[in-house]
Amino acid sequence: MAADTGGDFPTIIGPDANFKGELRFEKAVKHLGRFEGTIESKGRLLVAEGASLSGDVKAETIDVQGEVKGNLHATGKVCLTSTAKLEGDLHTARLEVNEGAVFVGRCVVGANGARPTQESKPAAETKPAVDTRPQADQGRDRAAVGGKR
Amino acid sequence: MLKRQASTSDGGRTVHCTHCGRAQEVARRAMSVFCVHCTQRLIIEDYTITSYHATRMFATCGDIVVEKSGFVSAPIRVRQLTVRGRVQGNVEARGCVRIDRTGQFRGDIVAPRLVVADGAQLNGYLRIAPSSAGDRMEERAP
Numbered sequence: 004m005a006a007d008t009g010g011d012f013p014t015i016i017g018p019d020a021n022f023k024g025e026l027r028f029e030k031a032v033k034h035l036g037r038f039e040g041t042i043e044s045k046g047r048l049l050v051a052e053g054a055s056l057s058g059d060v061k062a063e064t065i066d067v068q069g070e071v072k073g074n075l076h077a078t079g080k081v082c083l084t085s086t087a088k089l090e091g092d093l094h095t096a097r098l099e100v101n102e103g104a105v106f107v108g109r110c111v112v113g114a115n116g117a118r119p120t121q122e123s124k125p126a127a128e129t130k131p132a133v134d135t136r137p138q139a140d141q142g143r144d145r146a147a148v149g150g151k152r
Numbered sequence: 153m154l155k156r157q158a159s160t161s162d163g164g165r166t167v168h169c170t171h172c173g174r175a176q177e178v179a180r181r182a183m184s185v186f187c188v189h190c191t192q193r194l195i196i197e198d199y200t201i202t203s204y205h206a207t208r209m210f211a212t213c214g215d216i217v218v219e220k221s222g223f224v225s226a227p228i229r230v231r232q233l234t235v236r237g238r239v240q241g242n243v244e245a246r247g248c249v250r251i252d253r254t255g256q257f258r259g260d261i262v263a264p265r266l267v268v269a270d271g272a273q274l275n276g277y278l279r280i281a282p283s284s285a286g287d288r289m290e291e292r293a294p
Contacts, residue, residue: 080270100268102248106280113273
């Protein structure tokens with residue numbers, strides 16, 4: 004009898020599985036259980052609804068329907084469906100967010116997002132992307148750093 | 153060019169103050185009012201941006217659409233925002249922020265809902281969770 008391969012996914016981490024460690028794969032993984040650790044792949048990762056993942060992920064395509072706490076780095080596309088909850092930084096070439104998804108973290112989408120980055124800082128420590136304070140305050144900071152203008 | 157449009161809903165309507173976040177009823181044809189809670193002036197029109205627009209604060213209780221030819225450089229407080237052009241600035245929205253495939257956004261977003269189309273460019277810190285922007289505005293209320 005042929006094993007159930009779950010359609011496009013040759014590997015499935017079942018709903019009763021509790022996995023800790025480092026996972027590497029080539030093609031695609033459908034994750035239905037709990038995972039703590041890092042994932043590196045050139046393929047596709049699907050975090051299904053009800054599943055949870057804690058840790059950093061590098062893959063080509065990442066689909067999130069469940070809960071993820073950690074940084075995602077995708078060379079291709081990240082898709083957050085309406086049931087997705089993502090807490091962490093996101094770097095990707097293309098992003099699709101559906102209504103209802105929850106996302107808290109830093110986000111770089113586009114050509115810059117797909118490039119490999121240095122170790123990213125926690126989201127709370129990073130500066131805002133745009134300094135929208137009044138110019139007087141910005142000038143005060145520059146003066147404090149040193150140097151006449 | 154900045155085009156202003158009257159909001160299209162019928163009868164009186166409820167708007168939330170862009171300063172204190174509290175709700176109030178306004179007339180259908182009203183274009184601006186003073187908040188009954190914090191007395192700040194509120195713009196309640198919808199905007200369509202088709203050219204460069206830079207300001208210290210771009211706040212409206214209505215919606216903003218930045219068209220493909222539009223470029224907004226300002227912090228924005230709005231009900232719903234649609235980006236087809238470029239936006240540079242932090243956004244607090246009470247409703248949905250949509251970034252179309254031609255949209256380029258640089259800044260932080262606090263909103264209950266975000267829709268990003270395939271091909272859009274986005275760079276910033278995002279807090280997308282139900283009623284997150286409303287909570288922040290109400291925290292500022294005197």
